[in-house]
Amino acid sequence: MIGVLSALLLSSWLTQRLWVMWETIENLPTADKIAVLLGVLLGLALAYMVLLMPLMLLRGRLPTTPMFALAIAITSIIVYFSVHTLMKVRDAMSASFIQQLAQIFQPAVIEEAPKDRKPIYARDKVLDTNILIDGRLADIVRTGFIEGRLVIPSFVLHELRMIADSEDELRRARGRRGLAILEALQNMDNAIVEIVDTFSPDVEAAPDTDMKLIRFAKERKAAIITNDNNLQKIAEVQGIPVLSVNELATALKPVVLPGEELTVVIQRPGKEPGQGVGYLDDGTMVVVEQGRPHIGHEVKIKVTSVLQSPVGKMIFGDFKGIVRRNVIKVEGGDLFDDDFGSPRRR
Missing domain, CATH: 3.40.50.1010 (5'-nuclease)
Known part of the structure; x- marks a missing residue:
């Protein structure tokens, strides 16, 4: 009768202690939970290595129940010290493996924007x-x-x-x-x-x-x-x-630098003697020295300078050779208009 009552009291106390310990573990941060888990696993591994040889030697010499109780007691002590030690050194571990595991197992948290932060919208x-x-x-x-x-x-x-x-x-x-x-x-x-x-x-x-x-x-x-x-x-x-x-x-117009080579169709005479004028696909005017005899042809030029103004860009270049002949049909006459505001010469 006394043994039964003792067992009931002991089991009640043990259950209560286990429940308190479980609630304590539940309230721990994720990193601490992982530290406890690793401590338990490490303690069990150490207890197995420590008790394996003695248990094999004492097997058959001692009753099973005392030997089993002794093994549980020693295992609990080793596990306790393993967890305690790992919790102490956790904060000192650089590039903490525990912290990395915590980030893997911890649920993703969506941070709410501060209430005083105004949402940013695109301007109308x-x-x-x-x-x-x-x-x-x-x-x-x-x-x-x-x-x-x-x-x-x-x-x-x-x-x-x-x-x-x-x-x-x-x-x-x-x-x-x-x-x-x-x-x-x-x-x-x-x-x-x-x-x-x-x-x-x-x-x-x-x-x-x-x-x-x-x-x-x-x-x-x-x-x-x-x-x-x-x-x-x-x-x-x-x-x-x-x-x-x-x-x-x-x-968005392509950048043209002096020394580069371009191809352009010369469409009309230029302002100065010997000059020819053509246009790139984006409308940029190209003035070609010695290009007047090649009006209507697609020619290769070497860029000598680039003039930028508020109304556009002009490219100046030297004639290098003919790429294709008679690309366009151009009627005679000096059709050059000075796009930069200078009066035409008459």
């Missing part, structure tokens, strides 16, 4: 009439380089429709191309197009479309996409960001 882009008529914007948007909503005020759309209904055939074609570009933008999956028809009294009171556009963009804290140099200058003076398609096109 306000389009003017010229950029819709230009037509290049659709290709740029299709590539995904422009983010944010494309905002079109109703007064821009009204101006575009007026151009499309013009009696002048050229203006009518330009207006219809602008409407076609607008429709293409609306059908793109990666573009968000918004047409706005409600404006503040300050925007409504503006004297012309450009001023309305500037005031509207300023109120909306948006950028303006345009290829109108005058609109760009006025907007930049008022602190409104401007994305110029013309500047983008200039920036």
Whole structure:
């Protein structure tokens, strides 16, 4: 009877201690849990090596129960000291293996953004009439380089429709191309197009479309996409960001350095005697010394200098040889126009 009561009391105490130990382990950080696990495994391995030989020698000489109890006691002591030792040296381990294991077994935690941090959105882009008529914007948007909503005020759309209904055939074609570009933008999956028809009294009171556009963009804290140099200058003076398609096109032109060789078709005579003029695919003017006799031919040139100006770039080069003859048919006459503003010589 006493043995039964002792066993019950001992088992109750042991169960309680095991439960407390389990809860303590559950509350440990992941790295500490791994340290405990490695300590237990290390302790069991050491206990096996320590007790293997003595147990084999004492086998059959001692009763099984005392020998088993002794083995459990020694194993528990070794395991305890292994865990204790590993927990002590864990913080001193450089490039901790335990920490690396903790990162593997620890569940991924998604950090929430601080409540006071404002989400960052792409700035809205306000389009003017010229950029819709230009037509290049659709290709740029299709590539995904422009983010944010494309905002079109109703007064821009009204101006575009007026151009499309013009009696002048050229203006009518330009207006219809602008409407076609607008429709293409609306059908793109990666573009968000918004047409706005409600404006503040300050925007409504503006004297012309450009001023309305500037005031509207300023109120909306948006950028303006345009290829109108005058609109760009006025907007930049008022602190409104401007994305110029013309500047983008200039920036994307290939860089040409003196000494490089190019091929170009000479299309007309140059300003100076003996010069010929051609154009690269991007519209860059190329002036070729001794190129006048080879008008209409595709020739190879060696670049001597590059002249950059606010309205474009000119490349100067020396004639090296003919690549193909009679590529284009050119009529006679000095058709050279000075693209840099100098008067033509008569």
